[in-house]
Amino acid sequence: MSSFRYSLWGKTVVGIGILLSVLLGADMLVTYGVIARHDSFEAGKVWHCLHSQDQSIPVFGASNIRAAFAPKESGLELFNYAMNGSSYEVTDVLLRAELHKPKTTPVVIGMSYHVFHDVGDVSKFIPVAWNGDVREALFSTHAMSWRFLIPGLRYFGYYDWYLKDYVSDLLQTTRRVDRGYEYKFNALPFNAQQFAGAVQKRRETGYGYSEDPEATKTLTERIRSAPNRKFILVYPPIHESCFERFEGWEKFQAALQYWRNLPNVVVLDYSNLRYPDMYFVDTMHLNQRGAAEFSRLFGQDFQRVTRDDHTRVVQQ
């Protein structure tokens, strides 16, 4: 026994044992001590959406939705699950999880004007990579890695990322997150000159609507599979410069009409809402001031459309 203990092989076995214990212990600590208990950052949001049974009204979408929906200002029990750089693949994962829950609350889905396929920062999905829908989304966007399935190894390269978010959440010196919406304490003041540059760039590049038939088909299936839920599809406000050279206007109108015709769907089209420059960070994203204003408006519209079930369309 002692010769084994002090031999190279013995030491190696003990070393590997210690290493595995440390790795698995840290994995569990991060998963259950940090991610599962903090829904202020993306990984926590995904975990919350997949595991929580609360009765909040979920809001799904990409960064423009993340920036626009402030639950407190809306006066609603919203939870903003929208995340940066997330295409419909991410919304679909969260939506599927939401629709499996025994809930009857409406579901708010932020719609994209153009097609892209990206799950954004992949670290949000690693803790739940064993989930079949998550794996499917990661594979379809080429973001899957074999090690995401191995406890102890899966967070390699992301520990500091979670630590950063955890410390930020703990100290709350630079930001505070309320039900998925981030209030930054030291947000830069509106810079008219910088914004004018962004507007000029937008005028040059133009904007537009592009179709994603696959996403349309999938979302239609999801909506039809949950007749007990009301789906509120929101096209968020964007800066007026986006409409100066807007390509695919007819397709956009046709898409609005398509969604309006579905049962249990309400479309809230805020695309032609003209907000002043100072409500925007750039031409696509509202700042905190804009989000507060928009969320109040959305709260009122939400009350109206959910009170009157016959209302299918709200035109601003």
Add this chain to the structure above:
Amino acid sequence: MQLDSAPYFVFLGIVWLLSRITSGRATIGLLLVSSIVFYAAANPIHGIVVFIVLLGNYAAARALSAEQETGSRNTIFALAVAGNVGLLTFFKLANAIWQPNVALSPRMSSWVLNAGGRVLLPLGISYISFQMIAYLTDLYRKTFSAGTDTGTFFLFGSFFPYISAGPIQRASQVMPLLEEKYRASGNQLATAVSLILFGLFQKFVIANRLALYVHQVYSSDLPLSSIPVALGFILSALQLYADFSGYTDIALGSALLFGVKLAGNFDRPLLAESVTDFWRRWHISLSTWLRDYLYMPLLIRLRDLKTSGIFIAFIVTFLICGAWHKLAWTWVLFGLLHGIALSVEFATRKVRRNWFITSPSLQGLLGRAYTLTFWVLTNALLPAKDLHQAFSMFGRLFSFTLPHNAGEIFAYQGPVLFLLNFVALAVWFMLAKTRQPPRVSMRFALACSVLLVFLGKLPEGNFIYVQF
């Protein structure tokens, strides 16, 4: 297959296991086939190019060994060296021209692109060419005699642990090892594993982590003030060191798994007391190669010029050294500055010795400060896209402006990630200190593994030196 990737370690494990059940010629065959597989995984077409290069050098070596007549030997040697240099120059030029952002001339670049030209640098072609030139020169000088074993020659030219980016090996040191049994002792295996783990630690924990800060500083559109730029310069130099040292340790460890002890590349370069001393400690396999096969022959040719000949030899050697790394003005300037520094140090060596005759420790201290500052400042040229960006960075550094907010010092990474850079650096220096010479310690290996998993960052790209 990069040396820090999971497929490489699966490959290495399989080759190592097979090597334990084979012996003699079968092991040479196994390692040769493995090297071919390793190369083919990178680019099969380039594998053919490298095979032709090795075949040509093998033929030249046989001819050189068989020929006794001086005139014929001169011709064979000149042709063989010209072939190696010509091929390397062709690939380097084509590669530089093809990449418009680093090219010496954008006009040439667009000309080649319009002509449909598209040439990539075959993996490790520089290192293979250098090894072959050294091999032929040693044969020509008769300081080494070619063995008769074809397999050993091809293995020497293509052994997978060092083919990507060196260290550049000398035939006289490696070939005898390659002819021995390929079975590592228990101690060698433990050292090999320690080296590989420490190499991975340096790559993932230090180099990849610092790369994020450096990338922010060099790519930021925001007008950064002097402090983040200075930090970016320092961290960029340490990033390069960690990246290359990490690669080297993985290469040395991989070879040692088969009982082949290769010559390393570093000898604590941060402790260098002069730029001359720095080049004795930094990329040793290249600096000794340059000394033996470029600087010394040049010096002999220029001996009539006396001191001026030494200066010219220094500057030409380092200009070539810079241009060899990358055909870009930033690298050429880097080489020129180092050549000048070595010349100045040579010219002032007696004066300096007299100044510090009573306080050599002060000389050491000042020497280290000067060398580190010079290294950091000249290294700052390298991550820049071009000279314009490099000079703009120096402009920011010497504007002596204060940061507008704390976020600027962190290069907008946030305080946690910023502080982790320094935690990682402190751990690196601590581990490196305990590792001289490489320690066979379970605690060391365990520490590297744990830190690797918790502090490691995923690679943004390949090892820096693989592109050269």
